[in-house]
Amino acid sequence: MSSTGSTYGGSGVGAGDTHQATVRDTDVLGVSPVPAEHLVAEYVEDLGVFDPIVGKAQAIITRYPQSRSALLPMLHLVQSVEGRVSQAGIQFCAAQLDLTAAEVSAVATFYTMYKRKTCGEHLVSVCTNTLCAVLGGDDIYKALGEHLGSDGKKLGHNETAGEPGEPGSITLEHAECLAACDLGPVIQVNYEFFDNQTPESAVALVDALRAGEKPAPTRGAPLRDFRTAELELAGFWPEDEADYRATVDGPSAAVETLRGAKLAEDRGWTAVPYPDDVPLPEVEKK
Amino acid sequence: MTEPTTAPGPNKPAPVTPVLTKRWLSPTSWSIKTYEQLEGYTALRKALGGTPEQLVELVKASGLRGRGGAGFPAGVKWSFMPPNEDKPHYLVINADEGEPGTCKDIPLMMADPHSLIEGCVIASYAMRSHHCFIYVRGEALHCIRRLNAAVREAKAAGYLGTNILGSGFDLEITVHAGAGAYICGEETALLDSLEGRRGQPRLKPPFPAAAGLYAAPTTVNNVETIASVPFIVNGGSDWFRTMGTEKSPGPKIYSISGHVTNPGQFEAPLGTTLRELLELAGGMKDGIPLKFWTPGGSSTPMFTAEHLDVPLDFEGAAGAGSMLGTTAVMVFNDTVSVPWAVMKWTQFYEHESCGKCTPCREGTYWLTGILERMVAGQGTPADIETLLDICDNILGRSFCALGDGAVSPITSGIKYFRDEFLALCDQNAKTSAPALAGAHS
Ligand SMILES: Cc1cc2nc3c(=O)[nH]c(=O)nc-3n(C[C@H](O)[C@H](O)[C@H](O)COP(=O)(O)O)c2cc1C
Ligand code: SF4
Numbered sequence: 001m002s003s004t005g006s007t008y009g010g011s012g013v014g015a016g017d018t019h020q021a022t023v024r025d026t027d028v029l030g031v032s033p034v035p036a037e038h039l040v041a042e043y044v045e046d047l048g049v050f051d052p053i054v055g056k057a058q059a060i061i062t063r064y065p066q067s068r069s070a071l072l073p074m075l076h077l078v079q080s081v082e083g084r085v086s087q088a089g090i091q092f093c094a095a096q097l098d099l100t101a102a103e104v105s106a107v108a109t110f111y112t113m114y115k116r117k118t119c120g121e122h123l124v125s126v127c128t129n130t131l132c133a134v135l136g137g138d139d140i141y142k143a144l145g146e147h148l149g150s151d152g153k154k155l156g157h158n159e160t161a162g163e164p165g166e167p168g169s170i171t172l173e174h175a176e177c178l179a180a181c182d183l184g185p186v187i188q189v190n191y192e193f194f195d196n197q198t199p200e201s202a203v204a205l206v207d208a209l210r211a212g213e214k215p216a217p218t219r220g221a222p223l224r225d226f227r228t229a230e231l232e233l234a235g236f237w238p239e240d241e242a243d244y245r246a247t248v249d250g251p252s253a254a255v256e257t258l259r260g261a262k263l264a265e266d267r268g269w270t271a272v273p274y275p276d277d278v279p280l281p282e283v284e285k286k
Numbered sequence: 287m288t289e290p291t292t293a294p295g296p297n298k299p300a301p302v303t304p305v306l307t308k309r310w311l312s313p314t315s316w317s318i319k320t321y322e323q324l325e326g327y328t329a330l331r332k333a334l335g336g337t338p339e340q341l342v343e344l345v346k347a348s349g350l351r352g353r354g355g356a357g358f359p360a361g362v363k364w365s366f367m368p369p370n371e372d373k374p375h376y377l378v379i380n381a382d383e384g385e386p387g388t389c390k391d392i393p394l395m396m397a398d399p400h401s402l403i404e405g406c407v408i409a410s411y412a413m414r415s416h417h418c419f420i421y422v423r424g425e426a427l428h429c430i431r432r433l434n435a436a437v438r439e440a441k442a443a444g445y446l447g448t449n450i451l452g453s454g455f456d457l458e459i460t461v462h463a464g465a466g467a468y469i470c471g472e473e474t475a476l477l478d479s480l481e482g483r484r485g486q487p488r489l490k491p492p493f494p495a496a497a498g499l500y501a502a503p504t505t506v507n508n509v510e511t512i513a514s515v516p517f518i519v520n521g522g523s524d525w526f527r528t529m530g531t532e533k534s535p536g537p538k539i540y541s542i543s544g545h546v547t548n549p550g551q552f553e554a555p556l557g558t559t560l561r562e563l564l565e566l567a568g569g570m571k572d573g574i575p576l577k578f579w580t581p582g583g584s585s586t587p588m589f590t591a592e593h594l595d596v597p598l599d600f601e602g603a604a605g606a607g608s609m610l611g612t613t614a615v616m617v618f619n620d621t622v623s624v625p626w627a628v629m630k631w632t633q634f635y636e637h638e639s640c641g642k643c644t645p646c647r648e649g650t651y652w653l654t655g656i657l658e659r660m661v662a663g664q665g666t667p668a669d670i671e672t673l674l675d676i677c678d679n680i681l682g683r684s685f686c687a688l689g690d691g692a693v694s695p696i697t698s699g700i701k702y703f704r705d706e707f708l709a710l711c712d713q714n715a716k717t718s719a720p721a722l723a724g725a726h727s
C-alpha cells in the first residue's frame with residue numbers, strides 16, 4: 001500500500017513537519033552529561049577487570065537449560081567484582097550471554113539489589129515497611145542517616161559513608177519487608193540478619209563496622225563484606241570445607257522462629273501420630 | 287503469660303500441631319544427618335515405589351491447598367501437567383517471600399531445608415519433571431546458603447541426581463537467587479525473571495502448566511505447599527485431614543508479628559482464630575488493646591477487634607471480607623494511626639509496581655501522593671472519595687493481583703476507620719499534634 005503521510009496506517013494527521021524539524025538543531029553531544037563516546041552504540045568498555053571471573057560466568061550458564069537464565073546470578077557475580085553494576089559489567093554479561101547491552105541494562109535497572117553506585121564495604125539495609133516501622137524501624141533509619149552523615153547533612157538512601165569499597169565504608173538503604181517481621185525491627189548487613197534492633201544498637205553496629213569489626217549477625221554466616229555476599233548470591237561458596245561449614249552452620253534458631261515448636265514441646269502438644277502403614281491410593285491403570 | 291484455654295481433646299487437634307515445624311528444635315536441624323534421623327527421606331522411598339498418578343491422587347485427596355496466598359488445590363494443579371513428555375516439564379518453587387508481614391518460608395528453609403528438597407523430589411516425580419528450580423528472594427542469603435548445602439548433601443546421599451535410589455528417576459535442583467523485586471513472587475513474573483528478564487507478569491492463559499518456563503509445562507508452588515508433601519506421603523490424606531477444616535485441611539504456619547507479647551511462628555490447624563493465636567502469643571503487648579490486624583499480609587484487607595473469632599482458613603477469612611493470604615498475622619495496637627499504616631503500605635506498592643499496566647503504575651503513584659499529603663495534615667474530606675475512586679479503578683482492572691492487593695489496605699482502612707482519615711483532614715486547621723504514632727511524621 002502506498003503511504004500518503006509519514007505516520008502509521010497512512011493517516012495524514014501529524015504528517016507535516018515534526019516537532020524536531022521545526023526547532024533549531026541542538027548540539028545533543030555538546031549538552032550530554034556523559035562523554036560523547038559513551039553515546040555511540042559501539043563504545044566498548046575495558047572488560048579486563050572481569051577476566052578472573054570468566055570461568056565462573058560460564059559455570060553459571062551450565063546450571064540452566066537456556067543461557068539467558070544465568071543473567072540474574074551473573075549480575076550478582078559482576079557486583080562481587082566492582083561493588084556495583086557498571087556499564088562495563090553490563091557489557092560483560094551481554095558478551096557472555098550473547099545479548100545486547102540494552103537487554104542486560106533493562107534487566108539490571110529493574111531490580112533493587114543491583115546497585116548503580118559503588119557500594120561500601122558493607123551494605124546496611126534497614127526495614128522500614130509498616131510493621132518494622134511501627135516498632136522503631138523508621139527511627140533506626142533516621143538515626144543511622146544522621147549518625148553516618150557528615151557536614152551537617154544526613155546520609156541518604158543508597159549513599160555511602162566513607163570511600164566506597166574502602167574498609168569501613170558503609171552504604172545505607174531503607175528496605176522493604178525482609179520477611180523477618182516477628183523479629184522486627186530488623187536490619188541486614190550484607191544480607192545477614194541483625195534482629196530486634198533499636199536506634200542505639202544500630203548505631204553501635206555501624207560504629208563497629210566502621211572500626212573494622214565484624215559483629216556476629218543474629219541469623220546468618222559470620223560477617224564478611226558486600227562483595228562476598230554477592231559472590232555467594234551468584235552461587236559460589238567458600239572453597240575451604242571448614243569455612244564453608246562455618247557459613248552454613250551460622251545461627252538461625254531465633255526464639256521467635258521456634259516459639260510455637262517450643263510451646264508445643266513444653267505443653268506436650270503434638271499432631272495426631274501417623275497411622276501405621278498407609279498405602280498410596282489405588283488409581284486405575286491408564 | 288495467659289494459659290491457652292483450648293485443651294486438646296480426642297477429636298480436637300492440639301492448639302499447636304508441629305508438623306512442618308516439628309524438627310526445628312533439633313540441633314543442626316538443617317543437616318542431612320539430623321533430617322535422616324527424624325523420618326527424613328522415608329517419604330521419598332515410599333513415593334518412588336508408587337506411580338506419579340498415585341501421588342497426584344494422594345495430594346488431591348489430602349485437600350492440600352496452595353500456601354502462597356491463593357489457596358489453589360495443589361493436587362488439581364499438578365493434574366494439569368500433561369501426561370506426556372513431549373517437552374521437558376519443570377517444577378518451580380516460589381520462595382520469593384516478600385508480601386509485607388510474611389515470614390514463614392524463610393524460617394522454614396533455614397530450619398529444615400531438606401523437607402523442601404524432599405518435597406521437590408516427590409513433586410517432580412509426580413509431575414515427570416527432571417529439573418526443579420527454587421527461586422529464592424536474593425535478600426534471603428542464609429536460606430540460599432542452607433538450600434545449596436542441602437542440595438549438595440542430598441546429591442551425595444543419592445536423593446538427587448541420576449537414578450535416584452535406584453528408581454531410574456533423575457532430577458536436578460537449581461537454587462536461584464532473585465535480585466529484589468516483590469513482583470517476582472507473582473508466578474508468571476517469577477518465570478520471566480527466571481528466564482533472565484525483567485520480572486513482569488505474563489498474560490494468562492496460557493497458564494504455566496501449558497506454557498511456563500521456556501514455554502514448557504511448568505508448575506509453580508509455594509515453599510510451604512511443597513514442604514507439606516513428604517508428611518502427606520507418610521501420613522496419608524486422612525491423617526492430614528485430622529487438622530484444619532473440611533475445605534481447608536492441614537496445619538499451617540501462622541506468623542504473628544507486631545504488638546503481641548511473644549511474636550513468632552506458630553504452626554496450628556487451619557481455621558484457628560486470632561483469639562486463639564493471641565493466647566499462644568501471650569496476648570497483646572503491655573495490655574494495650576488491639577486496633578487492627580491483617581490475616582495474611584498487607585494485600586489482605588485488614589480486620590479489627592470485631593474479627594477475633596473469624597476462623598482463619600480460606601473460607602472463613604473470605605467470608606468475613608478479607609483473604610487468608612499467607613497467614614501473616616500483623617497485629618497493631620491502639621497507638622497506631624491507620625492512615626499512617628495505610629500510607630506506608632501504599633508506598634510499598636508504589637515502589638514495587640512493575641509498571642506494566644497503567645491502573646497500578648499510575649494509581650499507586652497518586653494514591654501515595656494523596657495519602658502522604660493527608661498524613662502530613664493537609665488532606666481534605668474530598669481526598670477520601672478520590673482515594674476510593676482511584677482504588678475502584680485499580681481493583682479488577684490491573685494486569686495482575688499486585689494492583690488488587692494495593693487497594694486492600696486503603697479500602698479496608700477507610701471502611702473501618704473513616705473517622706480517623708476525616709480527623710486528619712481537620713488537622714490543617716488545628717495546631718495540636720496528634721496522639722497517634724506516625725500520624726505526623
Ligand atoms: C504480587 C504477588 C506476589 C506474590 N508473592 C508470592 C510469594 O512470595 N510466594 C508465593 O509462594 N506466592 C506468591 N504469590 C502467589 C503466586 O502468584 C502463586 O499463586 C503461588 O506461588 C502458587 O503457589 P501455591 O499454589 O503453592 O500457593 C504472589 C502473587 C502476587 C500477585
Ligand atoms: S498490576 Fe502492577 S505489578 Fe501487576 S502488571 Fe500491573 S503494574 Fe505490574
Ligand code: FES
Nearest residue numbers: 127132177178180
Ligand atoms: S516489616 Fe520489616 S521484616 Fe517485615
